[in-house]
Each structure stands twice: as C-alpha cells, then as structure tokens.
Amino acid sequence: MALQSLDIAKRSATTTESPQARKTLEVAKLIDVSKCIGCKACQVACMQWNDLRDEVGTCAGTYDNPRDMTDQSWTVMRYAEVETEERGLEWLIRKDGCMHCEDPGCLKACPAPGAIIKYANGIVDFHQENCIGCGYCVSGCPFNVPRISQKDSKAYKCTLCSDRVAVGLEPACVKVCPTGSISFGSKVDMQELAAERVTELKERGFKNAGLYDPAGVGGTHVMYVLNHADKPALYSGLPADPTIAPTVTLWKSVAKPLAMAGMAAAALGGLFHYVMKGPNEVSKEIEAEVERELEGEK
Amino acid sequence: MQLSRRQFFKVAAGGLTGSSLVAMGFSPTAALAEVRTFKLARSTETRNTCPYCSVGCGIIMYSLGDKAKNAHAEIFHIEGDPDHPVNRGSLCPKGAGLLDFVHSKNRLKYPEVREPGTKEWKRISWDEAFTRIAKLVKEDRDANFIAKNADGVTVNRWLTTGFLAASASSNEAGYITHKVVRSLGMLAFDNQARV
Numbered sequence: 001m002a003l004q005s006l007d008i009a010k011r012s013a014t015t016t017e018s019p020q021a022r023k024t025l026e027v028a029k030l031i032d033v034s035k036c037i038g039c040k041a042c043q044v045a046c047m048q049w050n051d052l053r054d055e056v057g058t059c060a061g062t063y064d065n066p067r068d069m070t071d072q073s074w075t076v077m078r079y080a081e082v083e084t085e086e087r088g089l090e091w092l093i094r095k096d097g098c099m100h101c102e103d104p105g106c107l108k109a110c111p112a113p114g115a116i117i118k119y120a121n122g123i124v125d126f127h128q129e130n131c132i133g134c135g136y137c138v139s140g141c142p143f144n145v146p147r148i149s150q151k152d153s154k155a156y157k158c159t160l161c162s163d164r165v166a167v168g169l170e171p172a173c174v175k176v177c178p179t180g181s182i183s184f185g186s187k188v189d190m191q192e193l194a195a196e197r198v199t200e201l202k203e204r205g206f207k208n209a210g211l212y213d214p215a216g217v218g219g220t221h222v223m224y225v226l227n228h229a230d231k232p233a234l235y236s237g238l239p240a241d242p243t244i245a246p247t248v249t250l251w252k253s254v255a256k257p258l259a260m261a262g263m264a265a266a267a268l269g270g271l272f273h274y275v276m277k278g279p280n281e282v283s284k285e286i287e288a289e290v291e292r293e294l295e296g297e298k
Numbered sequence: 299m300q301l302s303r304r305q306f307f308k309v310a311a312g313g314l315t316g317s318s319l320v321a322m323g324f325s326p327t328a329a330l331a332e333v334r335t336f337k338l339a340r341s342t343e344t345r346n347t348c349p350y351c352s353v354g355c356g357i358i359m360y361s362l363g364d365k366a367k368n369a370h371a372e373i374f375h376i377e378g379d380p381d382h383p384v385n386r387g388s389l390c391p392k393g394a395g396l397l398d399f400v401h402s403k404n405r406l407k408y409p410e411v412r413e414p415g416t417k418e419w420k421r422i423s424w425d426e427a428f429t430r431i432a433k434l435v436k437e438d439r440d441a442n443f444i445a446k447n448a449d450g451v452t453v454n455r456w457l458t459t460g461f462l463a464a465s466a467s468s469n470e471a472g473y474i475t476h477k478v479v480r481s482l483g484m485l486a487f488d489n490q491a492r493v
Contacts, residue, residue, distance in 0.1 A: 260318075
C-alpha cells in the first residue's frame with residue numbers, strides 16, 4: 001500500500017479487511033447555521049479548488065442557485081423561510097453537501113470495488129476511475145447527496161477536500177468562510193466547540209438549540225449546530241433520524257451473505273459429488289443402442 | 299449456441315469459481331486508493347490584495363512553474379492569505395472567484411479612450427493616457443476653479459471633476475492620493491482613505 005496518502009478504513013464491494021493497526025486523527029467539519037449569512041463563498045471556493053464550473057442557472061424566486069447539487073456543485077446553500085411558534089418568520093440557511101457518515105450508505109450499496117473509500121480519518125471519498133455509474137450510491141445515501149454526471153455517467157460529491165486534508169490543510173469551504181460559520185478540526189474538538197455554541201444559543205433564547213450528529217448513520221464527519229435541533233426538517237428537509245434504507249441493509253447484510261453461502265455450498269456439493277460419484281459415464285453398450293435408435297428414426 | 303450437458307456444467311463451474319473468488323476478496327483490481335494529488339505542491343506563491351472592495355483582503359495567487367527562465371507563469375488558483383490581518387484566510391464569494399476574474403475575456407488590460415463624438419473605444423498607450431488625463435484635468439480646473447465665493451471668502455474648490463481612486467491601497471498610498479486630490483481643490487472623491 002505504498003501509494004496511499006491516507007489510511008483506508010472501508011472500501012466498497014471488498015470483503016478483505018483493511019489495515020487497522022494505525023490510528024489516525026478523526027476529523028470533522030462543523031457548520032454553525034446560526035452564524036451563516038448565506039453568502040455562498042463556500043460554494044465558490046469549492047468550485048475553485050475542485051476545478052468545477054457549473055452552468056449559469058436561472059432564478060426561481062429564491063436565493064437557491066444552483067437549485068440543487070449537481071456533479072459540478074458539490075455543495076449548495078439552501079434557503080428556507082419558515083414560521084416557528086417561538087420566533088415567527090425565520091430565514092434558515094443551510095449549507096448542504098455530503099455528511100461523511102461513519103457508516104456510509106453509499107459505500108454499503110456500491111457494487112464497484114474501490115469506487116467508494118472511507119478513510120480512517122472519517123472522510124468518505126468517491127474514486128471516479130472505479131465508478132461504474134450504476135447509481136446505487138444515490139439510493140443508498142440517506143441525505144440524497146451523490147449526483148451522476150451527464151458527461152461521464154460517474155458519481156460525484158463533496159470529498160471534504162481529501163487532497164487538502166491529506167497534506168494537513170483544512171477544506172476549501174472552511175478556509176474561505178468569512179463569518180466563521182464553518183470550522184474544521186478533530187471530531188472531538190468540533191463536538192466541544194458545538195457544545196459551547198449550543199449553550200450560548202440557549203442563553204440567547206433558542207431553547208432547542210443542539211448539535212446534529214445523527215446516530216442512525218453512526219455519527220457524521222460533517223455536523224451542524226442547529227438553533228432548532230428538535231426540528232431538523234425546518235432546514236430544507238434535513239432528516240430527523242437518517243438511516244441506511246432497509247432495502248440496502250437487507251441486500252448487503254442478509255441477501256448477499258446468503259447468496260455467497262449458497263454459492264459455496266453449490267461448489268462444495270459439486271466437489272463432493274465428483275469425488276463420491278465421479279463423472280456421469282455412458283457405457284459403450286447404451287451408446288451403441290442410442291445410436292441405433294437414432295438411425296432407426298431417420 | 300449449442301451446449302452439451304457437459305459443456306453447460308463446465309461453463310457453470312467456471313462462472314461459479316470466478317464469482318466466488320471475487321466474493322472472497324480475490325479481486326483482480328489493484329486494492330489501492332489514493333486521494334487526488336495536492337495541486338499546489340511546488341507552484342509559485344505570490345501575495346497580493348483583492349482588487350474588489352475597500353476591505354482589502356490578502357490573497358495568495360498560485361502560478362505554474364518555479365519562475366525558471368523557460369517556465370511561463372500562469373495563475374491557476376487563488377485563495378485567502380492566512381497571514382493577512384484583515385481576512386486571515388477567508389474571502390467573500392467574489393474574492394473566492396478571483397481566478398475567473400483574472401482570466402475573464404472581458405478584463406480590461408490596457409488604457410482605452412472613447413473620444414467625444416465617437417462610439418468606438420480606441421486602444422492607447424499609458425503615456426498617451428497620462429498626457430490626455432493631465433491635459434484635460436488642467437483645462438477643466440483652469441476653467442472652473444473657484445478661489446473665492448460670492449462673499450469673498452477663500453474656498454479654493456473645484457466642483458466639476460470627481461476622482462475615484464483605488465480601493466485596495468495601503469495607508470501611505472491613501473495618504474498620497476488624498477493629498478494630491480485635495481491640493482487640487484477637488485471635493486468629489488472616493489478611495490480607501492474614506493473607510
């Protein structure tokens with residue numbers, strides 16, 4: 001594994017164990033939605049760093065532009081105007097993108113070996129050269145993040161700037177953020193930073209403020225500080241309790257091992273049959289008889 | 299295709315062996331995964347100031363090559379300067395997109411003039427531009443400078459020309475710009491020194 005720049009924790013469609021001995025620092029990005037002004041500097045920095053340029057979109061009456069994530073827009077700001085009982089009309093802005101789950105649904109669903117990698121530091125990365133474009137990662141993702149490119153039919157999403165993190169830098173969106181709404185560091189530090197901010201928000205009257213680090217996917221390496229953590233759906237449909245779809249779990253955790261056991265049993269059965277009974281041989285007499293019958297038919 | 303019973307078994311056994319090997323992890327693809335190579339590794343870093351607004355954020359421009367004689371520099375990435383006291387690495391969306399501003403087809407790269415009565419912009423040299431500006435400034439000032447107002451009070455003002463100076467200038471540059479413009483008696487004036 002001489003070429004690796006980061007230790008691999010999990011690899012799609014691979015049953016061999018990844019090396020586990022080294023313990024690298026677990027990183028996380030914390031997005032404090034209460035500090036975000038929706039300037040979209042993160043969107044621009046993401047495109048600049050990753051050499052992406054989306055098409056110029058059209059205005060649909062909101063600030064959402066582009067209106068959804070694409071293969072060229074790995075992160076988008078989502079603007080929600082909601083009315084809450086406590087505070088009346090509120091403008092809730094959320095930076096949407098890959099959450100880098102501890103238990104990634106995309107990786108679980110992916111049938112292409114090595115197309116999706118989870119690094120030991122927590123980053124979930126897509127390797128387009130191994131991607132077969134089947135789109136299973138899209139249905140496997142509880143946050144609806146991966147997008148299939150129209151150009152090359154391969155899946156793309158936020159890499160948490162794995163190339164920057166690998167050399168010890170912060171992701172591009174984190175660096176650029178002018179209000180300090182996005183932070184990056186070790187996961188433990190980010191949880192502590194979030195706890196401090198949550199206390200502050202509670203003092204300021206957001207009694208339901210909290211950290212969004214959903215346990216249903218084993219926690220995430222992109223976390224949110226929400227001022228309404230009791231209702232994540234207010235933030236343009238952030239799922240309250242995201243889990244990997246039961247069909248993916250059923251297929252990969254039940255059906256696939258059963259099928260593998262079935263294949264092994266068939267192979268073993270075949271071997272035993274060969275050893276015990278041997279090949280099915282036809283005696284000379286029967287062969288001659290059959291040939292006579294065939295000639296008779298003609 | 300005609301398959302005998304025996305051939306069918308052979309094909310089935312071959313398929314089963316192949317898929318079992320893959321399922322057991324003996325995959326033919328190399329088990330390597332590497333992140334995208336860090337694109338700034340040996341590029342040349344040049345410090346500058348964002349040209350947009352008067353906040354004057356520090357930026358670092360990354361260009362191809364190491365300034366060797368035969369290497370032609372080309373800016374391929376720009377991001378905030380973490381050591382700059384104003385922005386400490388951060389940028390606004392306009393500053394973050396500066397690379398496309400540098401490479402824009404519409405970028406103005408040399409002085410142009412549209413003389414009275416024409417529709418066309420004409421390219422001129424910097425010398426021609428400075429001479430033209432100085433000549434017109436003097437003409438206008440000579441014609442419209444007000445030394446004393448109606449009450450005979452000395453005012454020394456010149457109201458018919460305005461001056462828009464650089465936004466991202468240092469204290470010293472701002473001081474000099476201010477001196478020059480105010481010495482001429484000009485009142486309509488905006489630059490970094492306003493902030």
